Amino acid sequence: MPVDPVQVLLGGFLGFAGAGALRWWQYRRDLWISEIERFTDALNEACDLSTEYWLCRKSDDKEIIDKDKALELLVQEAKLLGFQIRLDGLQACFIDRLLRDDRKSINSKMSDLSSALTGGSFQSKERDADPDRAILIQATAADLLIEMRQSVRRSLSISGTLRASAEKFSIRAYNMIVMRHHAKRKIEW
Structure with a gap:
């Protein structure tokens, strides 16, 4: 059975990205705990x-x-x-x-x-x-x-991490909408 290089590269990339995301989360967790x-x-x-x-x-x-x-x-x-x-x-x-x-x-x-x-x-x-x-x-x-x-x-916890991320995302999205609205009002004046 021949090995498809695209699948090998894709699998390697996904493994590297998953391990990197896990290490990043562990680093942030340890920093937070300290x-x-x-x-x-x-x-x-x-x-x-x-x-x-x-x-x-x-x-x-x-x-x-x-x-x-x-x-x-x-x-x-x-x-x-x-x-x-x-x-x-x-x-x-x-x-x-x-x-x-x-x-x-x-x-x-x-x-x-x-x-x-x-x-x-x-x-x-x-x-x-x-x-x-x-x-x-x-x-x-x-x-x-x-x-x-x-x-x-x-x-x-997993659910807490997801909730906190959703809260941060919703706050950032709201702030971006407000900033765009204020920028349009300044241009109109």
Whole structure:
């Protein structure tokens, strides 16, 4: 039975394309997982620091706060604000790969966490220790991490990958239609 070179080339091309697509998907998945791990590490550090911050008293009527303690509290406040900005940036690296409903849920939980970290009497001179806020921070962070892990699992499934791709395609198609419409209106004016 003679070998048809076209079939051999076509089979080789399809095998190469399939293996390339699989490797590309694996690379993107690993990159995505590493971004989420960086976010998780930063979130844990921020929660630990904010728990320490909210469990110590900033001022006491009976004693004058010493300069070292005041400096330490200022450093903690600056670090907490920095962690919030870092968490927002790290979240932006992976949030668009999640399903639309999951993005809304995670954004809401991230907003709750930001309020817990630096809300209330944060940076106030008259702040007392607030164990309830420390507990709220840990609970909110745990809720966010659980939701994020479940969202990633849903998005990495075959159906989730297809849904996320369809959502991205529909958003891009809509944006192209809107841009064309606006371009026509500018030309008409």
